[in-house]
Amino acid sequence: MLRIGAVVMNTSDNRRAAQFWREALHYAPRSANPDFLCPQRGEGVRLHLDEDDRTHLDLWVDSEEEQRSEIERLISLGATRVDWTYPDGADFVVLADSEGNLFCVVNTA
Template sequence: MVTIGSIVLHVSDNIRAAEFWKGALGYVALPNNPDFLAPADGNGPRLHLDEDDRTHLDLYAADKREQEAEVERLISLGAKRVDWDYPDGADFVVLADPDGNLFCVIDTSH
């Protein structure tokens, strides 16, 4: 089953937002990307600060097979596939919930 791996939060200023959310949640910036914040103890979803993307959930699947199964399961629950311009080798599938909110199902095996 998928889990919430990260919450992508649309912000106007990554640095200001990072300082706020680190203080509010006790999160720390990931060393390889300061726009990704994570719980200091490593338990819980990451927060991805993004000035370009819209706010959405990233649901994590363990591998491609689980991703495909979860996409089909979510569609059976009422999600819809979204027409998206995917880059080559994309590890994500974009879906919309019944209210039209976008979310991604990500193959985390890469």
């Protein structure tokens, strides 16, 4: 099932932003990456801080098959594929909504 897994927020200073958002939301840094903040209790939407990327949603799915299916469904709803330079082994596909806002469909498997 497609779900919001993370909000990627563009920042000018990840360290300063992380301190603010950790305290504001009572989130904890993910041990592997202190710029990825997670709820301290239970499931919830992560906050990824990024000084280079645009603010956008990461929508998560649990398999490659589900990713393909959801991408086609979203396109049928009016989303469009975005011309993007992907790194090797990318687990995400970049789309734009009907207003041009970017979002990613991420295979978390």
